Amino acid sequence: MGADSVALDVPLVQERELSITGVFRYANTYPLALQLISSGAVNVTDMITHRFPIEETERALTIGRTDSSALKAIVRTARADQTAVSA
Numbered sequence: 001m002g003a004d005s006v007a008l009d010v011p012l013v014q015e016r017e018l019s020i021t022g023v024f025r026y027a028n029t030y031p032l033a034l035q036l037i038s039s040g041a042v043n044v045t046d047m048i049t050h051r052f053p054i055e056e057t058e059r060a061l062t063i064g065r066t067d068s069s070a071l072k073a074i075v076r077t078a079r080a081d082q083t084a085v086s087a
Helices: 010-015 030-039 054-066 078-086
Strands: 048-053 072-076
Touching: 048 054, 054 072
Parallel strands: 048 072
Antiparallel strands: none
């Protein structure tokens, strides 16, 4: 959740004719997302740009601050690595 209130540059919104729509978290998006993934319309594997071992969890959570190419970072546990190898 964001802050209770935020400053808004009203002239900028008016100049660019922007529309601002509020949403509550991810309400009603999961069914569509799962449908897109299962149909192959969205390849989520390509969205993973960084993989980290569990020892580097903090780096995984902050990589977006220093690396503009970071889209999705995942943390891999030893068990996940073993599953991937045996699959």
